[in-house]
Amino acid sequence: xPDQLSPMEAIMWxxxxxxxLRMTVGALVVLDRPPTLEALAERxxxxxxxxxxxxxxxxxxxxxxxxxxxxxxxVPPPDHHLRSLADHHLRSLSVAExxxxxxxxxxxxxxxxxxxxxxxxxxxxxxxxxxxGGRAALYLRAHHVLTDGIGGIRLLGLLLDEPQWxxxxxxxxxxxxxxxxxxxxxxxxxxxxxxxxxxxxRAVRRVMSGINAARDVDPVDSVVRAIQGALGLANSVSRQxxxxxxxxxxxxxxxxxxxxxxxxxxxxxxxAALALGGSRNDLLVAAAAAGLGAYHAKLGQSVPQLRVATPxxxxxxxxAGGNWFAPARLEVPTADGQPGPQFGIVVERLAQAxxxxxxxxxxxxxxTLGRLPTRMLLPALHAQADSVDFAATALPGLPGERHxxxxxxxxxxxxxxxxxxxxxxxxxxxxDRLDIGIAIDPSAITEPDYLIECxxxxxxxxxxxxxxxxxxx
Numbered sequence: 001x002p003d004q005l006s007p008m009e010a011i012m013w014x015x016x017x018x019x020x021l022r023m024t025v026g027a028l029v030v031l032d033r034p035p036t037l038e039a040l041a042e043r044x045x046x047x048x049x050x051x052x053x054x055x056x057x058x059x060x061x062x063x064x065x066x067x068x069x070x071x072x073x074x075v076p077p078p079d080h081h082l083r084s085l086a087d088h089h090l091r092s093l094s095v096a097e098x099x100x101x102x103x104x105x106x107x108x109x110x111x112x113x114x115x116x117x118x119x120x121x122x123x124x125x126x127x128x129x130x131x132x133g134g135r136a137a138l139y140l141r142a143h144h145v146l147t148d149g150i151g152g153i154r155l156l157g158l159l160l161d162e163p164q165w166x167x168x169x170x171x172x173x174x175x176x177x178x179x180x181x182x183x184x185x186x187x188x189x190x191x192x193x194x195x196x197x198x199x200x201x202r203a204v205r206r207v208m209s210g211i212n213a214a215r216d217v218d219p220v221d222s223v224v225r226a227i228q229g230a231l232g233l234a235n236s237v238s239r240q241x242x243x244x245x246x247x248x249x250x251x252x253x254x255x256x257x258x259x260x261x262x263x264x265x266x267x268x269x270x271x272a273a274l275a276l277g278g279s280r281n282d283l284l285v286a287a288a289a290a291g292l293g294a295y296h297a298k299l300g301q302s303v304p305q306l307r308v309a310t311p312x313x314x315x316x317x318x319x320a321g322g323n324w325f326a327p328a329r330l331e332v333p334t335a336d337g338q339p340g341p342q343f344g345i346v347v348e349r350l351a352q353a354x355x356x357x358x359x360x361x362x363x364x365x366x367x368t369l370g371r372l373p374t375r376m377l378l379p380a381l382h383a384q385a386d387s388v389d390f391a392a393t394a395l396p397g398l399p400g401e402r403h404x405x406x407x408x409x410x411x412x413x414x415x416x417x418x419x420x421x422x423x424x425x426x427x428x429x430x431x432d433r434l435d436i437g438i439a440i441d442p443s444a445i446t447e448p449d450y451l452i453e454c455x456x457x458x459x460x461x462x463x464x465x466x467x468x469x470x471x472x473x
Contacts, residue, residue, distance in 0.1 A: 024112055092129070
């Protein structure tokens with residue numbers, strides 16, 4: 001594992017200084033009964049053995065450097081390791097019996113806002129008992145610098161009774177002399193010469209690299225193509241990484257220090273998405289946009305399109321934890337009068353966004369932003385957060401029937417960071433369902449019950465459209 005945070009992770013760590021841009025990723029697991037704290041502590045120790053980041057933290061004084069380093073926790077002798085895990089990463093709380101899921105979510109909203117202990121790896125687990133029917137809930141959270149969504153699923157898998165061990169990354173083949181001469185393209189490379197004014201000399205040189213070889217064939221055409229490529233990259237960076245103009249909705253600014261959490265389960269989501277010609281992630285984005293559009297309509301605001309932020313995978317390694325994504329932003333339609341055509345537009349735009357050239361240089365842009373002093377970095381990131389109307393992503397869930405320390409897993413829901421926008425809707429693809437966690441800014445969305453009603457109707461509309469499309473004739 002690299003000793004330094006990646007450029008993107010370094011920015012995430014510094015962003016945590018602003019409570020309105022908290023970078024806390026989490027998951028809520030509903031169990032049929034509460035496990036013992038001793039069993040949980042032992043399971044966490046096993047998980048930490050397989051995921052080294054659970055024993056490491058960014059170094060103190062990281063705000064003074066653009067690339068802080070990972071350092072080991074001050075772990076006591078081995079015979080006290082379980083005790084240190086329980087003391088620093090595990091807690092137990094109760095809701096008044098018979099506790100409802102609303103009470104659990106309200107408690108999670110308070111826990112999510114608590115800062116992590118700077119002396120330990122930034123993650124913790126809270127066992128919540130007293131839930132109606134003798135059930136319990138497990139709230140797992142971590143700073144985004146520790147893991148992204150896919151890595152978080154793998155960390156969660158380590159806690160199961162039949163753990164989903166992360167696959168070992170395949171050994172790299174010996175590089176050829178030509179390949180060895182090329183600069184590395186991973187996020188841990190030393191900073192290049194990218195500037196925030198989109199000079200992008202490294203990217204331009206790469207675009208221009210084929211000119212000399214093609215000059216004898218058609219020098220004018222080669223130069224024109226190189227210039228077009230450089231301009232296309234600059235435009236892509238402008239669309240994806242440095243959006244201007246603010247949000248497309250007219251909701252109040254998202255500035256609440258607390259998040260309001262909601263849960264939705266959508267049965268038959270995979271079948272519906274396939275019938276409409278897409279994936280569950282496409283369905284999540286399309287339905288979220290339509291539902292949020294309907295919420296705007298109730299407020300007397302017409303918003304034909306909204307801007308969504310969604311992560312795109314970037315050459316993930318097979319390990320638990322870590323961040324291997326680049327952020328993509330795109331505009332999606334909200335009108336739900338014709339769900340079939342709307343779904344097709346969303347599928348096409350998501351596919352185009354994943355191919356944006358800017359995503360390939362996101363790490364270099366992060367290197368540049370990381371050199372800014374905090375007093376300049378935070379306003380710049382606020383401006384980018386303010387340009388997003390909602391965030392959305394669907395992740396692989398837990399396949400089949402699962403147990404955790406002997407307790408049956410009845411449900412699992414991701415709880416993504418709000419990221420300074422009004423809503424982050426995140427889903428696990430469990431079986432054929434979408435099990436959805438929604439983080440809402442209560443200062444921007446003042447009627448969350450009505451928003452959930454709009455979202456539920458939107459998913460029902462798409463499921464109905466999928467059944468209609470599957471009928472013969």
